[in-house]
Amino acid sequence: MRIALIGYGKMGRMIEQVALARGHEIAAIVDPVLGKTFADINPANIDAAIEFSRPDAAVDNIIALAQRKIPTVVGTTAWQNRMDEVRKAVEDAGSSLLWASNFSIGVNIFYRVAWYAAEMFNKITEYDVGGFEAHHNKKLDSPSGTAKTLAEGVLSRISRKKKIVWETLAEQKPNDDELHFPSLRMGNVPGTHSLFFDSAVDTIEITHTARSREGFALGAVQAAAWLTAEKRQGIYTIDDMLKDI
Numbered sequence: 128m129r130i131a132l133i134g135y136g137k138m139g140r141m142i143e144q145v146a147l148a149r150g151h152e153i154a155a156i157v158d159p160v161l162g163k164t165f166a167d168i169n170p171a172n173i174d175a176a177i178e179f180s181r182p183d184a185a186v187d188n189i190i191a192l193a194q195r196k197i198p199t200v201v202g203t204t205a206w207q208n209r210m211d212e213v214r215k216a217v218e219d220a221g222s223s224l225l226w227a228s229n230f231s232i233g234v235n236i237f238y239r240v241a242w243y244a245a246e247m248f249n250k251i252t253e254y255d256v257g258g259f260e261a262h263h264n265k266k267l268d269s270p271s272g273t274a275k276t277l278a279e280g281v282l283s284r285i286s287r288k289k290k291i292v293w294e295t296l297a298e299q300k301p302n303d304d305e306l307h308f309p310s311l312r313m314g315n316v317p318g319t320h321s322l323f324f325d326s327a328v329d330t331i332e333i334t335h336t337a338r339s340r341e342g343f344a345l346g347a348v349q350a351a352a353w354l355t356a357e358k359r360q361g362i363y364t365i366d367d368m369l370k371d372i
């Protein structure tokens with residue numbers, strides 16, 4: 128594939144390494160720190176774009192790519208509250224987009240393990256449930272997109288929990304119907320997510336620990352190959368790809 132990288136930060140550079148190692152070509156890069164904009168892109172020379180930029184930049188980039196009919200994989204987090212706008216742009220242009228809050232295949236299996244556990248603990252009310260996530264201290268958004276997907280999936284399966292509390296609780300205890308899931312920002316952590324089911328007598332802890340960004344980059348490159356293989360149109364998530372694997 129001839130790939131355009133939109134965002135050439137920590138993830139963009141890792142995706143470049145993974146893509147080149149798998150025989151793909153980096154045909155264009157858009158990133159303001161390099162002085163490169165969409166004016167530098169020739170859509171005719173691009174099979175797919177992979178967008179890992181910033182939460183406040185992603186939607187404009189996605190719309191610009193949709194208008195150029197470039198199949199796009201988006202890893203940037205914290206823009207999904209504007210999904211209606213994005214869906215309209217992609218569908219109006221007849222383009223395609225695949226997004227995921229986490230492109231690691233391991234994390235996507237971890238979600239399923241966690242959600243299955245939540246279904247089992249739904250009826251076992253002696254157990255409280257909560258969790259936390261940790262990331263490096265350059266991360267702009269909290270909670271992580273992965274934490275949102277994980278905790279919202281748990282919330283929908285545990286009927287005694289009605290609300291997720293992301294904030295650190297100051298001078299108050301959580302209510303029984305609140306699922307507490309705060310964030311830690313520290314050092315170079317590529318991403319750790321833990322979920323706990325805790326009773327008076329024991330704790331079950333399920334944790335995913337990313338060792339590097341390579342797993343995210345690999346999943347994003349695989350997603351670009353999947354999205355372009357059959358000239359798909361519309362909006363997809365990594366779930367659609369995993370169902371095929």
Ligand SMILES: NC(=O)c1ccc[n+]([C@@H]2O[C@H](COP(=O)([O-])OP(=O)(O)OC[C@H]3O[C@@H](n4cnc5c(N)ncnc54)[C@H](O)[C@@H]3O)[C@@H](O)[C@H]2O)c1
Nearest residue numbers: 134135136137138158179180184202203204228229230343
């Ligand atoms: N989905 C996943 O699997 C996954 C994994 C890791 C990180 N992320 C997310 O990806 C995003 C990027 O992460 P990162 O660690 O590479 O961040 P980073 O800060 O290292 O890099 C971001 C890059 O985007 C560039 N940028 C800023 N505005 C831009 C614009 N308008 N157009 C194009 N590029 C622009 C910046 O100059 C920078 O080089 C974050 O939202 C992060 O949470 C997602």
